[in-house]
Amino acid sequence: MPRPPVALWIWYRGGTFRGFQRQVLGPTVQEALEAALQEVGVPATVMPCGRTDRGVHARMQVVSLRVERGDSAEELAARLPARLPADLGMCAARKPHPSFHAQWSAAGKTYRYRLQLAGTVAPQWHPYVMRVAEEPRLASALNDITPERLAELLARAVGQRDFTAFHENSSPRKLRTLESATLHELGGGLFEVVLRGDAFARYQVRYLVGSALLTAAGLLPEELWRAALETGERIAGLKAEAAGLVLWEVRYPAKLDPFTPAERAAPPGLPEGPPFLGTPEG
Known part of the structure; x- marks a missing residue:
């Protein structure tokens, strides 16, 4: 008999980890999670919905794994949380649909990026935001960046596009759909x-x-921004720092989703305070 499948909803603060995927230099989220699983008698290799890079946080990372025969998602939910380190936790463990796969079943994702455009970063937000004033390439034109202008530029990125100008060559070149891009x-x-x-x-x-x-700062001509969006033409863009980024939600078709609407609206066990919280979309 095959080992029973389980879907885990985990969260983490990325500053502690060198990304999700196990690597020699560690520590990584995968390494910490699989070590905790080993401690509770579930030797397993986990499959995430996607990898996050060093310093990126996750309010909702979903992983697939298989537990030992005779074990269950409910028993794992009772044993695992106490074995996880402080910056890694679990919201839910569920028995998924037989065809569920954390990565291949995903229908979409939501990311949130926090940035300090003006004023002083509040102490509780220090590890979780991009301080725009401290970015060397933006320092000469900070006063030219307005929320209205930034929101306008982001909105222009919406649509089905070749986003090659905005990602690493290690990711395949293909059409991807950005459904919405808003500033709050x-x-x-x-x-x-x-x-x-x-x-x-x-x-x-x-x-x-x-x-x-x-x-928005006027340091990259708008015609190049538009060309990058419309044709995939490479630009001398800026990669914002990892600290401001949160993998917020992973969506699945209703018939495959292991998690209920109520759990998604109020994730059980999710820590209060930055970098998660709730804001415009709940």
Whole structure:
């Protein structure tokens, strides 16, 4: 008999880890999670919905794994949380649909990027935002960046496009759909970019946000920004730092989604405070 499948919803603060995927230099999220699973008697290799890079946070990362025969998602949910390190936790463990796969079943993702456009970063936000004033390429034109201009540029990125100009060559070149890109004020000069799409390539969010800032500052000609969006033409863009980025949500078709609407609206066990919280979309 095959080992039973389980879908885990985990969260983490990325500053502690060198990304999700296991690597020699560690520590990584995968390494910490698989070590905790080993401690509770579930030796397993986990499959995430996607990898996050060093310093990137996740409010909702979904992983697939198989537990030992005779074990269950409910028993794992009772044993695993106490074995996880402080910056890694679990919201839910569920028995998924037989055809569920954390990565291949995903229908889309939402990312949020936090940036301090003006004022002083509040102490609780220090590890979780991009300080625009401290970015060397933007320092000469900070006063030219307005929220209205940044929101306008981000909105122009919406649509089905070849985003090659905004991601690493390690990701395949193909059409991806950015369903929405909006900017929201959180107060005290802190803003949040919310990007929702069907799929994202490596560094795509960080290059989109950073290059929109560069264009809003007048340091990247708008015609180059437009050409990059329309044709995939390479530009000397800006990769925004990892600290501001959160993998916010992973979406699945209703018949395959292991998690209920109520859990998605109020994730059980999710820590209060930055870098998660709730804002425009809940």
